[in-house]
Amino acid sequence: MAKKNKHIKTNAIRILESAGIPHELFERDLSEDVNAAADGGADSDVYKTLVTTAGPSRNYVFVIPVIRELDLKKAARAAGEKKLEMLPLKQLTEVTGYVRGGCSAIGLKKPLPTFLDHSAESKDAIYASAGKPGFQMKLHPVDYAKVTSAPFVDLCK
Numbered sequence: 001m002a003k004k005n006k007h008i009k010t011n012a013i014r015i016l017e018s019a020g021i022p023h024e025l026f027e028r029d030l031s032e033d034v035n036a037a038a039d040g041g042a043d044s045d046v047y048k049t050l051v052t053t054a055g056p057s058r059n060y061v062f063v064i065p066v067i068r069e070l071d072l073k074k075a076a077r078a079a080g081e082k083k084l085e086m087l088p089l090k091q092l093t094e095v096t097g098y099v100r101g102g103c104s105a106i107g108l109k110k111p112l113p114t115f116l117d118h119s120a121e122s123k124d125a126i127y128a129s130a131g132k133p134g135f136q137m138k139l140h141p142v143d144y145a146k147v148t149s150a151p152f153v154d155l156c157k
Helices: 011-019 072-079 089-096 141-148
Strands: 024-027 047-053 059-065 114-117 126-129 135-139
Touching: 011 135, 011 141, 047 072, 047 089, 047 126, 059 072, 059 141, 072 114, 114 141, 126 141, 135 141
Parallel strands: 059 114
Antiparallel strands: 024 135, 047 059, 126 135
């Protein structure tokens, strides 16, 4: 069972707080289903952050529902690239400043072009990584898009 946590300060949380963006933060046992909403909300409201590459220094971030799969052709089209592939895991921390399971589009080491799946646009709230494994934030998708400069785009298969 997840519990509310107001004490963690990741880059993502610091940015939300400094921007005055309302959010809730939840801590969960890492043995629990990370694809589930922390407070019992719909699993379809949980979003994952995926990082892709089109070559050296050409990285892109896509935020999609955990229950869906990224369509790399749609993603490439959204990014204006011919082809994208998933960023190798060994490069994730170097590129984003985050580790696997805790990657957030908010507070990246260096801002990267970010795209949010259009399915989030009509939701009251989405859940996403708060920048550390075991921590999940809940916020309005428009706020998420605003703080990451992410357009809503059809990204899934």
